[in-house]
Amino acid sequence: xxxxxxxxxxxxxxxxxxxxxxxxxxxxxxxxxxxxxxxxxxxxxxxxxxxxxxxxxxxxxxxxxxxxxxxxxxxxxxxxxxxxxxxxxxxxxxxxxxxxxxxxxxxxxxxxxxxxxxxxxxxxxxxxxxxxxxxxxxxxxxxxxxxxxxxxxxxxxxxxxxxxxxxxxxxxxxxxxxxxxxxxxxxxxxxxxxxxxxxxxxxxxxxxxxxxxxxxxxxxxxxxxxxxxxxxxxxxxxxxxxxxxxxxxxxxxxxxxxxxxxxxxxxxxxxxxxxxxxxxxxxxxxxxxxxxxxxxxxxxxxxxxxxxxxxxxxxxxxx
Amino acid sequence: xxxxxxxxxxxxxxxxxxxxxxxxxxxxxxxxxxxxxxxxxxxxxxxxxxxxxxxxxxxxxxxxxxxxxxxxxxxxxxxxxxxxxxxxxxxxxxxxxxxxxxxxxxxxxxxxxxxxxxxxxxxxxxxxxxxxxxxxxxxxxxxxxxxxxxxxxxxxxxxxxxxxxxxxxxxxxxxxxxxxxxxxxxxxxxxxxxxxxxxxxxxxxxxxxxxxxxxxxxxxxxxxxxxxxxxxxxxxxxxxxxxxxxxxxxxxxxxxxxxxxxxxxxxxxxxxxxxxxxxxxxxxxxxxxxxxxxxxxxxxxxxxxxxxxxxxxxxxxxxxxxxxxxxxxxxxxxxxxxxxxxxxxxxxxxxxxxxxxxxxxxxxxxxxxxxxxxxxxxxxxxxxxxxxxxxxxxxxxxxxxxxxxxxxxxxxxxxxxxxxxxxxxxxxxxxxxxxx
Numbered sequence: 001x002x003x004x005x006x007x008x009x010x011x012x013x014x015x016x017x018x019x020x021x022x023x024x025x026x027x028x029x030x031x032x033x034x035x036x037x038x039x040x041x042x043x044x045x046x047x048x049x050x051x052x053x054x055x056x057x058x059x060x061x062x063x064x065x066x067x068x069x070x071x072x073x074x075x076x077x078x079x080x081x082x083x084x085x086x087x088x089x090x091x092x093x094x095x096x097x098x099x100x101x102x103x104x105x106x107x108x109x110x111x112x113x114x115x116x117x118x119x120x121x122x123x124x125x126x127x128x129x130x131x132x133x134x135x136x137x138x139x140x141x142x143x144x145x146x147x148x149x150x151x152x153x154x155x156x157x158x159x160x161x162x163x164x165x166x167x168x169x170x171x172x173x174x175x176x177x178x179x180x181x182x183x184x185x186x187x188x189x190x191x192x193x194x195x196x197x198x199x200x201x202x203x204x205x206x207x208x209x210x211x212x213x214x215x216x217x218x219x220x221x222x223x224x225x226x227x228x229x230x231x232x233x234x235x236x237x238x239x240x241x242x243x244x245x246x247x248x249x250x251x252x253x254x255x256x257x258x259x260x261x262x263x264x265x266x267x268x269x270x271x272x273x274x275x276x277x278x279x280x281x282x283x284x285x286x287x288x289x290x291x292x293x294x295x296x297x298x299x300x301x302x303x304x305x306x307x308x309x310x311x312x313x314x315x316x317x318x319x
Numbered sequence: 320x321x322x323x324x325x326x327x328x329x330x331x332x333x334x335x336x337x338x339x340x341x342x343x344x345x346x347x348x349x350x351x352x353x354x355x356x357x358x359x360x361x362x363x364x365x366x367x368x369x370x371x372x373x374x375x376x377x378x379x380x381x382x383x384x385x386x387x388x389x390x391x392x393x394x395x396x397x398x399x400x401x402x403x404x405x406x407x408x409x410x411x412x413x414x415x416x417x418x419x420x421x422x423x424x425x426x427x428x429x430x431x432x433x434x435x436x437x438x439x440x441x442x443x444x445x446x447x448x449x450x451x452x453x454x455x456x457x458x459x460x461x462x463x464x465x466x467x468x469x470x471x472x473x474x475x476x477x478x479x480x481x482x483x484x485x486x487x488x489x490x491x492x493x494x495x496x497x498x499x500x501x502x503x504x505x506x507x508x509x510x511x512x513x514x515x516x517x518x519x520x521x522x523x524x525x526x527x528x529x530x531x532x533x534x535x536x537x538x539x540x541x542x543x544x545x546x547x548x549x550x551x552x553x554x555x556x557x558x559x560x561x562x563x564x565x566x567x568x569x570x571x572x573x574x575x576x577x578x579x580x581x582x583x584x585x586x587x588x589x590x591x592x593x594x595x596x597x598x599x600x601x602x603x604x605x606x607x608x609x610x611x612x613x614x615x616x617x618x619x620x621x622x623x624x625x626x627x628x629x630x631x632x633x634x635x636x637x638x639x640x641x642x643x644x645x646x647x648x649x650x651x652x653x654x655x656x657x658x659x660x661x662x663x664x665x666x667x668x669x670x671x672x673x674x675x676x677x678x679x680x681x682x683x684x685x686x687x688x689x690x691x692x693x694x695x696x697x698x699x700x701x702x703x704x705x706x707x708x709x710x711x712x713x714x715x716x717x718x719x720x721x722x723x724x725x726x727x728x729x730x731x732x733x734x735x736x737x738x739x740x741x742x743x744x745x746x747x748x749x750x751x752x753x754x755x
Contacts, residue, residue, distance in 0.1 A: 111644035112526035113598030134526030197520025
């Protein structure tokens with residue numbers, strides 16, 4: 001359980017305390033990852049099934065590693081090798097997997113709400129690993145974890161999120177979590193990439209000028225421009241996009257405050273939203289995000305597979 | 320439909336018949352399949368059959384201008400018989416059967432099949448609607464003349480908007496021959512894109528692709544302009560937006576032959592209900608549930624007559640088509656058996672008068688489509704609904720008469736229910752005593 005929740009389908013319904021519960025536990029989990037022997041028996045005998053209907057290397061591996069460090073067994077089930085092509089419905093697929101008695105089902109799906117649909121038909125815990133343009137809760141949590149680690153706190157901080165917000169589940173999860181931890185969010189992108197009514201989610205302002213959005217910010221989250229969107233047609237092309245909304249070394253030097261850090265959920269389109277010098281530069285915490293992702297997912301799996309935060313110091317980090 | 324030769328007295332009920340201006344406790348006498356008399360005091364022969372309607376409303380049978388009966392071709396969702404059974408259980412004595420069957424109703428053969436099935440069922444009157452275009456493909460006109468002669472009362476490519484302005488122009492012109500309206504599904508498909516719910520904050524939160532209200536307004540505005548060009552008759556199906564209300568209001572002010580219907584779900588629900596439901600596909604339909612401002616606009620338009628009638632857009636789908644991801648679920652929900660109670664809630668909220676509610680379900684659709692019924696004036700067909708406006712019941716999808724279960728009101732407590740339905744003087748539906 002994460003607070004009152006048996007599943008992790010999004011961050012919209014999580015309270016500040018519930019988010020902090022995961023982040024605090026992830027701090028202990030990160031200690032485990034720093035050890036020479038990266039294995040604790042906390043989830044021994046538990047089964048985690050990664051059910052991925054969309055291609056993903058980073059997130060799937062991250063959940064898989066998180067499972068293994070906690071001694072859970074992890075099975076990956078991908079759509080390309082699945083019965084989906086034979087016309088099986090999502091609910092049938094989930095029920096079949098459920099019959100193999102997993103403790104946690106991690107789901108990525110192109111349709112918003114798909115993990116919720118599954119959660120209504122299975123008894124095990126369900127974790128969304130990203131559904132359509134809805135939410136990507138573990139990414140939102142690892143972004144918060146990384147910001148807390150780098151900035152000390154999110155209280156009073158300003159975070160700019162730049163790019164295709166309309167198709168971004170990362171932006172939505174960030175937007176549901178960061179204001180609860182005290183941060184202000186600025187969303188930035190061309191109007192075609194800012195969905196109607198996003199400001200009504202609260203805690204954010206909308207900008208179309210990159211400089212206005214990033215000046216004075218404590219952190220900038222650069223979203224990936226997905227090439228498949230170009231024909232949509234939300235933007236004329238990547239050339240103009242990178243000129244107007246991409247971040248390069250010159251803009252970073254002129255507009256960003258000295259302590260401002262740069263995040264990206266990956267994978268990066270180098271030269272589109274981020275120039276290589278910025279992606280690899282001293283402000284970039286992109287690889288920290290990846291490492292923190294494992295710790296955060298360990299915390300999520302631990303809580304949902306039946307652990308409690310009190311146990312972790314004994315069974316997990318300090319055993 | 321065989322007409323009853325029996326004499327039947329419906330006594331003690333509050334007769335609400337906007338067509339003849341009656342609202343008060345009356346006795347309704349039915350004889351030979353027709354309304355013989357509506358009066359305060361009537362001598363009753365000792366052997367006459369009597370229905371005691373005290374405490375209830377007695378109205379003309381409801382007429383639903385927009386129903387999907389799914390036969391031929393998709394009998395697993397609904398048949399003419401099960402749809403007609405659901406109709407009479409909801410107080411509807413006549414329904415217009417939309418032509419998007421498999422194959423679509425663009426031929427006399429399909430029209431005749433629907434009529435034959437309806438006659439076999441012997442429940443509600445079923446009026447087929449023919450296609451505007453062959454195969455509903457939006458390319459060539461369907462043979463409207465033959466369809467009209469075979470019994471179609473209107474033409475529609477419902478479910479598939481007529482995208483070509485040129486074809487729509489010719490359809491409006493050609494249908495003038497028969498005086499039949501074109502009942503149109505108004506969405507600009509290029510604006511709808513891949514949208515699966517109303518564009519707005521709720522869709523943004525759910526991460527679902529939005530279908531903007533302007534997709535409807537653009538098409539209604541286009542077709543109003545084409546009515547002006549052609550002198551044709553346009554009936555806007557399931558109108559859902561404030562912008563379309565403005566376009567219809569403007570068209571009526573200019574004296575154009577434009578009418579409109581609204582579905583109970585657009586009067587009752589908004590896109591926020593989609594969000595609150597947690598991706599429940601029983602809240603997915605086309606056009607989608609709109610914003611609170613749109614809902615307020617369609618309510619006001621129904622009350623002031625800009626929107627003429629209430630039509631359910633009864634759209635049965637099987638669980639196979641609904642128990643899936645919201646993105647891929649089919650559009651549409653059941654309507655016939657919940658319409659009265661859903662709309663009656665508007666009366667309790669003060670958004671709609673009782674007489675206007677009954678008119679929008681009876682006289683208004685009869686007038687638009689030139690149908691008998693919709694009235695209890697002497698000589699009218701003996702099509703009558705008896706309704707208990709205070710009856711509380713729980714909407715259990717398993718107990719509905721439709722073959723399908725896709726209703727957003729599942730499990731909800733409803734107020735107001737049909738207790739008796741008569742078609743041509745025959746009692747075709749009576750609510751079991753244990754449920755009253």
